[in-house]
Amino acid sequence: MHRFSPEVRILDPCNRDAISLLPHIVLYHGTVDNFIPPNANKGFADALQKVGARTELILYVGQTHTDLFLHDPMRGGKDDLFDHIVAVIHSNDKEALAKDAMAPSRRRLAPEFLLKLAHWANPF
Structure with a gap:
């Protein structure tokens, strides 16, 4: 390997x-x-x-x-990883960066108790 x-x-x-x-x-x-x-x-x-x-x-x-790409996005609101990736993609586009700054908050996709349960059950 x-x-x-x-x-x-x-x-x-x-x-x-x-x-x-x-x-x-x-x-x-x-x-x-x-x-x-x-x-x-x-x-x-x-x-x-x-x-x-x-x-x-x-x-x-x-x-x-799995927090970065699974649990955090499902919580809704601000997602640091998503925001950072989009900022890298739009780094040379001031108009897109301005739109990103004005984007509405993301909606929650799962209740917190399910995310905590998944976090506890997940070995990663």
């Missing part, structure tokens, strides 16, 4: 010419992720930067593996 690691693959000299073709890479990770430790993403970000890729690692304190 070691040879399939993204960190190992990016450091392979055979891939050196492909690095310049990579877009700006933004990695998102929760600090209490029990499925994929945050250090794994830190190592990958460091490897990307070492070979010259434009890379940014955003850590979400207290978030698990």
